[in-house]
Amino acid sequence: MRALVFAGRNGKELLRDPLSPLLMIGLPLVLLFLLSAINDNVPNEAFAIGLFGPGIAVLSLSFITIFTGTLLAGDRRSSFLTRLRASPLTAADSIAGYTLPMTLIAVAQSAICLIAAFFVGLPVTANVLVALLVLVPVGVLFVGFGLLLGAVFTVEQVGGVGSILINAATLLSGTWFPLSLIGGTFETIANLLPFVHAVEATRLAVAGDFGAVVPHLLWCLGYALPVFAGAIALFRRQSQA
Amino acid sequence: MTAIRISNLTKDFGARRAVDDLTLSIADGELFALLGPNGAGKTVTIKMLCCLLAPTSGDAVLLGDSIRTDPAAVKQKINLSPQETAVAPKLSVAENLELIARIYGCPKGEARSRTAELLEQLHLTDRATEKARSLSGGLQRRLSLGMALITRPRIVFLDEPTLGLDVRARRDLWRVLESIKGSTTVVLTTHYLEEAEALADRIGIMHTGRLRALGTAEELKQLTGTAAFEEAFLALTESGEQP
Numbered sequence: 001m002r003a004l005v006f007a008g009r010n011g012k013e014l015l016r017d018p019l020s021p022l023l024m025i026g027l028p029l030v031l032l033f034l035l036s037a038i039n040d041n042v043p044n045e046a047f048a049i050g051l052f053g054p055g056i057a058v059l060s061l062s063f064i065t066i067f068t069g070t071l072l073a074g075d076r077r078s079s080f081l082t083r084l085r086a087s088p089l090t091a092a093d094s095i096a097g098y099t100l101p102m103t104l105i106a107v108a109q110s111a112i113c114l115i116a117a118f119f120v121g122l123p124v125t126a127n128v129l130v131a132l133l134v135l136v137p138v139g140v141l142f143v144g145f146g147l148l149l150g151a152v153f154t155v156e157q158v159g160g161v162g163s164i165l166i167n168a169a170t171l172l173s174g175t176w177f178p179l180s181l182i183g184g185t186f187e188t189i190a191n192l193l194p195f196v197h198a199v200e201a202t203r204l205a206v207a208g209d210f211g212a213v214v215p216h217l218l219w220c221l222g223y224a225l226p227v228f229a230g231a232i233a234l235f236r237r238q239s240q241a
Numbered sequence: 242m243t244a245i246r247i248s249n250l251t252k253d254f255g256a257r258r259a260v261d262d263l264t265l266s267i268a269d270g271e272l273f274a275l276l277g278p279n280g281a282g283k284t285v286t287i288k289m290l291c292c293l294l295a296p297t298s299g300d301a302v303l304l305g306d307s308i309r310t311d312p313a314a315v316k317q318k319i320n321l322s323p324q325e326t327a328v329a330p331k332l333s334v335a336e337n338l339e340l341i342a343r344i345y346g347c348p349k350g351e352a353r354s355r356t357a358e359l360l361e362q363l364h365l366t367d368r369a370t371e372k373a374r375s376l377s378g379g380l381q382r383r384l385s386l387g388m389a390l391i392t393r394p395r396i397v398f399l400d401e402p403t404l405g406l407d408v409r410a411r412r413d414l415w416r417v418l419e420s421i422k423g424s425t426t427v428v429l430t431t432h433y434l435e436e437a438e439a440l441a442d443r444i445g446i447m448h449t450g451r452l453r454a455l456g457t458a459e460e461l462k463q464l465t466g467t468a469a470f471e472e473a474f475l476a477l478t479e480s481g482e483q484p
Contacts (some may be wrong), residue, residue, distance in 0.1 A: 013331045079325040083323055086316060086319070086321040133388060
């Protein structure tokens with residue numbers, strides 16, 4: 001119950017930030033419609049809606065890292081977290097309180113991106129619902145990155161480090177170009193990171209190839225679990241310093 | 242009845258001893274002021290009593306529960322107003338108060354009625370719907386204090402609650418503290434000596450991590466043979482041994 005009360009506060013803090021809808025929903029939608037227009041004028045397989053739609057959905061989720069990290073780092077700086085740590089709210093309650101609203105917002109973001117993709121040619125099928133489910137652990141992964149950044153860095157640093165993460169998620173996910181175009185070490189590193197697997201899992205779900213989704217999803221979960229474990233360990237350590 | 246029993250409480254940060262073998266008892270309902278120059282160990286003591294810092298050695302028992310063995314039970318009975326302003330910036334004044342009340346387990350309806358009552362007491366009713374970040378520094382500190390009182394704690398720790406407040410706001414806050422005196426145990430740190438003299442039942446003076454003296458303002462003046470409390474404080478916080 002305490003975690004839910006705290007989750008309510010965190011949701012309000014995020015939704016009341018005028019930048020959050022702009023970056024988390026506005027920017028991805030602009031990119032979606034822009035790429036769709038490019039594809040209409042200069043048809044290119046890489047810009048087929050079934051490929052870049054899922055990529056944009058994953059990109060939109062990466063912004064949640066910055067907002068989660070900034071919120072946590074801000075609470076640390078203002079002593080608000082000190083107040084909470086002196087309260088009956090446990091470390092687990094706090095982590096759940098940050099994660100829950102961010103995950104719900106991530107689901108809403110994904111749904112908006114996929115619905116918008118319908119208007120630029122994404123087939124309206126039940127596969128999109130599966131893709132939405134696939135995007136839930138991906139959203140949790142980005143929330144985990146945010147918690148980790150917020151526990152380690154200051155508010156100002158979270159913005160910079162988060163931007164690096166967003167750029168990495170963009171360039172190494174195969175959203176803009178097939179990774180095989182560059183190949184070599186770049187492709188190997190990209191395949192070791194979770195971003196390309198998040199995009200591939202979503203693309204395969206949209207295409208209805210559900211069996212092939214699982215290994216990519218497991219790759220993302222393989223990152224999400226240690227990222228969350230690290231964030232929780234740091235949070236507990238700071239709580240019991 | 243004793244509300245806080247501190248026994249040989251010590252905190253080291255590496256080679257530096259921040260709190261040195263502190264032993265002290267505070268009675269239920271007492272308003273106790275902890276004074277000392279910067280770096281005396283006041284805030285570290287409060288952080289240990291609030292279960293925010295683990296002691297290196299020693300213990301403190303708050304209303305029957307140890308900060309070492311049962312911090313969860315301790316946290317249910319206490320509240321804290323930290324030294325820095327600690328509010329949720331994008332929540333309104335009323336939402337901040339309700340949030341803290343509900344985190345301590347207060348039902349929604351009761352949280353609302355307590356909030357209305359406290360807003361009145363702190364003269365914040367007309368600012369209830371404004372975002373906390375839009376308040377002046379002084380009003381944010383007042384809200385921060387309200388967040389410590391909304392849970393009606395048995396023990397409340399106020400770490401320099403009047404820092405940055407103007408004279409009138411400080412006097413308003415004094416009135417609030419006087420109104421809870423007797424029913425709530427208050428541990429207050431402050432750099433305003435007149436505040437401690439006016440409000441506190443007893444005063445503890447810390448210097449370099451040690452409790453140098455303990456008593457009423459009058460007793461401390463007699464102890465140091467000084468006429469003014471400020472002189473007594475200066476005498477007790479000079480380097481070297483206590484008088």
